[in-house]
Amino acid sequence: MCSSVAPFLRDIEAELDRIRQVGLYRTTRTFDSPQGNVLRWQGVEKLNFCSNDYLGLANHPALRLAVNHALDHYGLGSGASQLVCGRSSAHVSLENALAEFTKRDKVLLFSTGYQANLSVATALGPGRRGYILGDRLNHASLIDAAVLSRSRVLRYRHANEHALEELLVRHGEKQKLVLTDSVFSMDGDIAPLEGIATVCRRHAAMLVVDDAHGFAVLGATGRGALEGPGLSQADVPVMVGTFGKALGGFGAFVAGPEPVIDLLIQKARPFIYTTALPAIICAAVEAALVLVQKEYWRREKLFDLIRYFRTSAAEISLPIGASETPIQPLIIGDASKASELSDRLFAEGILVTAIRPPTVPRGTSRLRITFSATHTLDQVDRLLAGLLRHRVYWEK
Ligand SMILES: Cc1ncc(COP(=O)(O)O)c(C=O)c1O
Structure with a gap:
């Protein structure tokens, strides 16, 4: 390694350490399936609740x-x-x-x-x-x-x-x-x-x-x-x-x-x-x-799913925001806790990426849950059951 580069790399490593320490380190995950309500990761299927493919057209x-x-x-x-x-x-x-x-x-x-x-x-x-x-x-x-x-x-x-x-x-x-x-x-x-x-x-x-x-x-x-x-x-x-x-x-x-x-x-x-x-x-x-x-049913189904999710969420007192759109945030607060919850769900087959600062204000880290017209009620139930299993992260 050329020695003139070393000080820059040291600074970069120090900055990366700082990001890790405050729980804001970001990593990418690589999927090997088309976009959809289920994604395949390392040969394992994960229910996808964080894409913006709201009408399910990305692989139509x-x-x-x-x-x-x-x-x-x-x-x-x-x-x-x-x-x-x-x-x-x-x-x-x-x-x-x-x-x-x-x-x-x-x-x-x-x-x-x-x-x-x-x-x-x-x-x-x-x-x-x-x-x-x-x-x-x-x-x-x-x-x-x-x-x-x-x-x-x-x-x-x-x-x-x-x-x-x-x-x-x-x-x-x-x-x-x-x-x-x-x-x-x-x-x-x-x-x-x-x-x-x-x-x-x-x-x-x-x-x-x-x-x-x-x-x-x-x-x-x-x-x-x-x-x-x-x-x-x-x-x-x-x-x-x-x-x-x-x-x-x-x-x-x-x-x-x-x-x-x-x-x-x-x-x-x-x-x-x-x-x-x-x-x-x-x-x-x-x-x-x-x-x-042409396909009005996509929007109708999407909003049916959103209503179903919100009604079911209210029944378990899940503190989601006041949104009426496919974006349903579950605010956790602490960045490390939001990441931990996301990781636990992922291990159980549910993908909802944690969103942390600077994307959202400090103290409002969250799971940004999103819906697509291709989700099924059964999939929404599985998401709700997963969130309920980990209620310790969101119960006040
Ligand atoms: C509100 C808003 N505007 C603009 C963009 C940027 O669009 P693009 O991903 O095409 O760069 C995004 C998301 O990525 C967004 O959420």
Whole structure:
């Protein structure tokens, strides 16, 4: 080992030790099955209650077929960024389908949701001329995006449009962009979107809603968290959606008025300087969008399961959060205890990864339980029985 590297490695080891000592060390697990309600790990099946594949589409035959067809036509790699030569007719077709489904003027595809959020904050944000305001519990990608945008960053009390309004009033005439998750990724609760949209309109702030966990799940027709309250493009000018969750794929989109999309194309560095999504992904996501519009039973079954879980959880006094979405957090508090509970369940065949700081605030480590339309009642019962066996971790 070159001796000049040794001091760096010593520092890195010390940092790793520190992370281990506070119970926040992270490891990856490798599975050898497709995504689904059961995953195979080292030849053993584990019931999966932590994926974002809410509609059970990640391994759906229609998506596999779409990929195979597109593979024959386009091959694998997209070759370059969309602006160079990476954009195919599969990209255009998906953008058009999404624009129609979301009832927005235009859509632009991004390689990940993280990059979509980074693009929105950096290209549409005010920079040094103003403020970006975000919910305290926004997803990390929105928080990072605000910081990297060079705007002044302000965070308002969680899911509280009045707190947002106070900040908007205090910072008066400056340009303002407001960022919020629709469904909060670690808590499953839904932002007061109507109130936030009204406040933004009143104070001439541009509103961006990241609907990563609502899109294709919420709303009478699966159009997402904006559908229920009937929020149009005039109310929420910028909507972000991702493909890696309910749509069972990978990638993301931004939907909004034409000038917004045009400015993203001109200025969004995570769009300009990244290889385009492969066409096979676009084809698969478009197939998923068809299923979202055809197979209503997936959302109905998903919400039946959620209701069943919540009713059964109440019967055993399981202290889950107030969420009505597929994300059902069981707050344990201490990070090491949350990991221990997760490990015990895993040993018994149930996979629910522990979520710890900095993903969630200190003292709120949790099991983030999620449901998919492909779960069965029997599987939910097995989860509940597992949690009951380990009640010592959550009983107050
Ligand atoms: C609310 C939210 N926004 C954005 C992202 C990032 O999306 P992606 O995984 O496509 O980068 C995620 C999750 O990963 C998320 O939960």
